[in-house]
Amino acid sequence: MNKASLLNNRMKKYAHSDTAALYNDLGITRNGLRLEQVEVMKKKYGDNNIVARKSDTIGFRLRRAFINPFTVILFVLAIVSLVTDVWYTDDLHKTATTVIIISVMILVSGVVRFIQELRSKHAYDQLDRLVHTHINVKRDGVIIKIPAEDLAVGDCVYLSAGDRVPADIRLTNTMDLFVSQSAITGESGILEKNSGKYDYTEQMAFSQYENLVFMGTTVISGKGEGVVLAVGKETLYGNFIQPNALTSNTFVKGANSIAWILLRFMVILVPIVFVVSGITKGNWVESFLFALSVAVGLTPEMLPMVITACLAKGSISMSKKQTIIKDINAMQGFGSMDVLCMDKTGTLTNVNIILEYYMDILGNESEEALRLAYLNSLYHSGVKNPIDTAILECRNMPGKNEYYEALAGQYHKADEIPFDYSRKYVSTLIADDHGNHQLVMKGDVEAVFSRCAFVEYQGTVKPISEDGRSSVAAVVDEMLEDGMKVIAVARKDLGNQNMASLSDESGMTLVGYLAFFDAPKKSVAQSIAKLKSLQVKAKILTGDHQQIALSICSRIGIASENMLTGADLNHLSDLELRLVVEKTDVFAELTPSQKVRIVTALQENGHTVGFLGDGMNDIPAICEADVGISVDTAVDAAKDMAGVILLQKDLNVLEEGILEGRKTFANMSKYIKITASSNFGNILSIVCASAFLPFLPLAAVQLLLLNLLYDILCIVLPWDHVDQEVFSSPREWSGKTLGRFMRFFGPISSIFDGITFLFLYFVLCPALTGGLLYTQLTDPVMQFRYIALFQTGWFLESMWTQVLILHMLRTQKIPFLQSRPSASVMLITVIGILLFTGLTFTPMVNVLGLTVLPLWYFGFLLVVVASYMLLTTVLKRIYIAKYGELI
Ligand SMILES: Nc1ncnc2c1ncn2[C@@H]1O[C@H](COP(=O)(O)OP(=O)(O)OP(=O)(O)O)[C@@H](O)[C@H]1O
Numbered sequence: 001m002n003k004a005s006l007l008n009n010r011m012k013k014y015a016h017s018d019t020a021a022l023y024n025d026l027g028i029t030r031n032g033l034r035l036e037q038v039e040v041m042k043k044k045y046g047d048n049n050i051v052a053r054k055s056d057t058i059g060f061r062l063r064r065a066f067i068n069p070f071t072v073i074l075f076v077l078a079i080v081s082l083v084t085d086v087w088y089t090d091d092l093h094k095t096a097t098t099v100i101i102i103s104v105m106i107l108v109s110g111v112v113r114f115i116q117e118l119r120s121k122h123a124y125d126q127l128d129r130l131v132h133t134h135i136n137v138k139r140d141g142v143i144i145k146i147p148a149e150d151l152a153v154g155d156c157v158y159l160s161a162g163d164r165v166p167a168d169i170r171l172t173n174t175m176d177l178f179v180s181q182s183a184i185t186g187e188s189g190i191l192e193k194n195s196g197k198y199d200y201t202e203q204m205a206f207s208q209y210e211n212l213v214f215m216g217t218t219v220i221s222g223k224g225e226g227v228v229l230a231v232g233k234e235t236l237y238g239n240f241i242q243p244n245a246l247t248s249n250t251f252v253k254g255a256n257s258i259a260w261i262l263l264r265f266m267v268i269l270v271p272i273v274f275v276v277s278g279i280t281k282g283n284w285v286e287s288f289l290f291a292l293s294v295a296v297g298l299t300p301e302m303l304p305m306v307i308t309a310c311l312a313k314g315s316i317s318m319s320k321k322q323t324i325i326k327d328i329n330a331m332q333g334f335g336s337m338d339v340l341c342m343d344k345t346g347t348l349t350n351v352n353i354i355l356e357y358y359m360d361i362l363g364n365e366s367e368e369a370l371r372l373a374y375l376n377s378l379y380h381s382g383v384k385n386p387i388d389t390a391i392l393e394c395r396n397m398p399g400k401n402e403y404y405e406a407l408a409g410q411y412h413k414a415d416e417i418p419f420d421y422s423r424k425y426v427s428t429l430i431a432d433d434h435g436n437h438q439l440v441m442k443g444d445v446e447a448v449f450s451r452c453a454f455v456e457y458q459g460t461v462k463p464i465s466e467d468g469r470s471s472v473a474a475v476v477d478e479m480l481e482d483g484m485k486v487i488a489v490a491r492k493d494l495g496n497q498n499m500a501s502l503s504d505e506s507g508m509t510l511v512g513y514l515a516f517f518d519a520p521k522k523s524v525a526q527s528i529a530k531l532k533s534l535q536v537k538a539k540i541l542t543g544d545h546q547q548i549a550l551s552i553c554s555r556i557g558i559a560s561e562n563m564l565t566g567a568d569l570n571h572l573s574d575l576e577l578r579l580v581v582e583k584t585d586v587f588a589e590l591t592p593s594q595k596v597r598i599v600t601a602l603q604e605n606g607h608t609v610g611f612l613g614d615g616m617n618d619i620p621a622i623c624e625a626d627v628g629i630s631v632d633t634a635v636d637a638a639k640d641m642a643g644v645i646l647l648q649k650d651l652n653v654l655e656e657g658i659l660e661g662r663k664t665f666a667n668m669s670k671y672i673k674i675t676a677s678s679n680f681g682n683i684l685s686i687v688c689a690s691a692f693l694p695f696l697p698l699a700a701v702q703l704l705l706l707n708l709l710y711d712i713l714c715i716v717l718p719w720d721h722v723d724q725e726v727f728s729s730p731r732e733w734s735g736k737t738l739g740r741f742m743r744f745f746g747p748i749s750s751i752f753d754g755i756t757f758l759f760l761y762f763v764l765c766p767a768l769t770g771g772l773l774y775t776q777l778t779d780p781v782m783q784f785r786y787i788a789l790f791q792t793g794w795f796l797e798s799m800w801t802q803v804l805i806l807h808m809l810r811t812q813k814i815p816f817l818q819s820r821p822s823a824s825v826m827l828i829t830v831i832g833i834l835l836f837t838g839l840t841f842t843p844m845v846n847v848l849g850l851t852v853l854p855l856w857y858f859g860f861l862l863v864v865v866a867s868y869m870l871l872t873t874v875l876k877r878i879y880i881a882k883y884g885e886l887i
């Protein structure tokens, strides 16, 4: 039986047994682990780490940088040429050039890779700090806070709203514990958990057990206690998270699959090249070297490197722009996002809302309403949100500090019914020293009102009459129209009843209201306009009252005629909703699951959806969206779930992030598409050339040299400029566009390769070797010269076209004139071309098997290159006209 199913058995076993058996088997008590047990447990069941430690060492990264299939091929090549060119050859032909070039290539690719590895490790460490969670555990009878990594199997853990569950846990005690399991099951519903026990006859999917909570899930509300059953990689979550989660995502997977396509090409074609040239040329060792070099030349060995470099570069420039990319996958989502959903508080309005009025039901100032709200906020155990923060702020009112301190001492908490965004209110049961209990409720005006049967006005309690209802509405409406956030406060005496249940939350007495100032930010209107210009539609998804949503939207200029409320949403079928979401930009009074429904409907319509939110109620939607965005001030669980964190909750920051994401994405696609197509073209040319030529079209060492130049050029590509047109609208990544690009542009270079072959073979070489074709030559010296001339010709043509195609295809416009590459790309191109061309005029060139060409060849070369560029320009136009985009 494998490890995973053994573990499943352990989890299931305890889901089906009572807690006494659990304590007994693990050798623990209600006091938790004894300190000396912690190490024992860690030894036995492992640490609470998902990422294996070994990948964190420099040595491991060094190994990964230098030992990979690509360097292995290069090593083989180096050894073969060491044997053939250095050891087993006469002094005259002894040359270590190939060996040196190969060593340089290994070194360059290894070092670059290593630097990238270190960078991504750095990014990972940073991330680790960001999502570092602490958790309350009981050890030796004392409750302490420890980092989640220090947990061991057997630890007694306390969970409360907002916590990210740190391990797989069997619950032993719960109080209205609700969790979202979307991180592991993908379903967005919020589930209630309990500490009961299952009969053996009840078998179900692992994640459906209500007495188990799993690592990576989030506590939405309520509290719970439990015993850790599995940690680290043994957990359900750890089981499907790859150790290199940072780089394994859909985009990289997509890119890797491209690499695989090219590799497959190679695996089929390289042996063909080997056999064909072996047979036609008769020199098997040379053919082997050649075939291997073709393999090296065609391997997109820089692909993973360029992608990580692009992403690393992108995430670094984004962090400078106050945006932290946690999940690199989100970068691509950022680039293709075309709808951005966001909540209201903190996005459109300031993060800190301010308590403005506290009043009785008729709108007169009322200390009593504030007092009750204060006790409720102080004692409820859910995540404190801006409303609670604003209420608790009353302690800091001048001269009030002692009063509120004393108030907290006067009452203690007996029980609570947690806040829940579907109910929209929270109740706490408080008791005074005489044992009198009262239930205090605060929350959404309508929701609280629906639980009330009485109103309290100046000390007298009256049943709610019809006109009572309307006068209540009048006071509240006025404030809502002013864009204020309003909540209601109610209470009920429960005598000596020291527990509260849902049934107690009825027949309450309405005491008054609190109104908060939720001021819209000044810059919002401008930011929304900017988003629009980037072709990203902004939609507001708020849980707050429709009136306030309306008031704020009208102030910042968002069209809200088509506003929908949560109640309206319930009447729509999924299909109707899909139509409606397109036309509606403002949604109010939503529950968390309705936020998810809207996101899903948009996704079904083909949009790439981003969700920006900061509260517990936003978590399911953040998980569901293609790009989950949160802010530094958000609740931890929301930050955990989001792929992107804005250090400022400001839409301007977001805009910068979107642009950066699009640029990064464009540079990646650029590299992938151009490399794939030029490799494809080269394969075609080489296969044809090896079949028809009586000698090798290029020597192994020359091929490697070309490859080295192209690789170096690719290293600077992440820093290339991107045309404005490319990043002014969202773009989607798909393998489809790559295939057609490759087929379209690949063969063009083969046409010009073919023309060059013919010219070299029938014109240039004979002209310089006495007018005879290679096959007619008998003098080995002449034959040798013929080959050198031919190879030099192709070497130059190949280099020029490969470098220039990059410039041709990197932009939709006319290269150099209308769209300039970045200085680094330009520099490497110019240096490369000058160096390599100049090289053929130096005596050094003989070492590489090349020779000096007459100047008139360069005339031909210019014509070929110019026509190549011309043809590409024309075809580029056709391509853009047909598909609407290039890269
Ligand atoms: N701490 C709380 N105590 C009582 N009621 C609350 C509390 N937090 C929220 N509510 C109620 O739930 C409703 C929805 O919450 P909230 O306004 O935070 O939703 P939201 O979707 O996050 O809105 P926003 O877009 O403003 O962030 C509020 O209008 C309020 O009535």
Ligand SMILES: [Mg+2]
Binding pocket: 343, 344, 345, 614, 615
């Ligand atoms: Mg909110």
